[in-house]
Amino acid sequence: MIPNKILLRQFVPVTQGLAQCEFAYKGDNYKKKVREISNAWNQTYRMKRFATNPLTTLEYVWWWGKRVNDNVPISSQENIRPIEEHLQVIPSELEIIKQYFEKRSSVLEKKIKQLEKEKMQLGLDIDVQKLQVEKMKKGENKAEEDLNSLKKDYKKLRLSIRTTGLGKTLEQLR
Numbered sequence: 001m002i003p004n005k006i007l008l009r010q011f012v013p014v015t016q017g018l019a020q021c022e023f024a025y026k027g028d029n030y031k032k033k034v035r036e037i038s039n040a041w042n043q044t045y046r047m048k049r050f051a052t053n054p055l056t057t058l059e060y061v062w063w064w065g066k067r068v069n070d071n072v073p074i075s076s077q078e079n080i081r082p083i084e085e086h087l088q089v090i091p092s093e094l095e096i097i098k099q100y101f102e103k104r105s106s107v108l109e110k111k112i113k114q115l116e117k118e119k120m121q122l123g124l125d126i127d128v129q130k131l132q133v134e135k136m137k138k139g140e141n142k143a144e145e146d147l148n149s150l151k152k153d154y155k156k157l158r159l160s161i162r163t164t165g166l167g168k169t170l171e172q173l174r
Helices: 030-042 058-066 083-087 093-164
Strands: 007-010 045-048
Touching: none
Parallel strands: none
Antiparallel strands: 007 045
């Protein structure tokens, strides 16, 4: 391979005369001027590579032959990881926060369901206690009514005993 005779394709930006190309983005044909400048910048030119034999030293030629492309990582035996670790998906911070909130919301949903069950149980307990209170009030009212009727019957009985004279003592009878 002879580097002196190889023609290289390079992108050479056209910068000559740009100072005169400044213009305002208004007026007639400004789009045409922009297109011309853009096309001038996008053109490629062929250049011959300079033969710089006096400038290149043997050390440079040796270095050029031995150089390693820095973009290609060299694997060392110490840092070899299994393919599973290479393919492992590392979650982003947003995904970690999302997972945390999903776990937190599921825990809170469980607590809410549990509290709703407790609320329902307490509501049932309240209903049962209300029924018991009503029964006790009815029983108390009935007992009071029975007591009042017994008092009336007792008063009537005493009155009848007095009127018939059965309630007189022995001394009163003599």
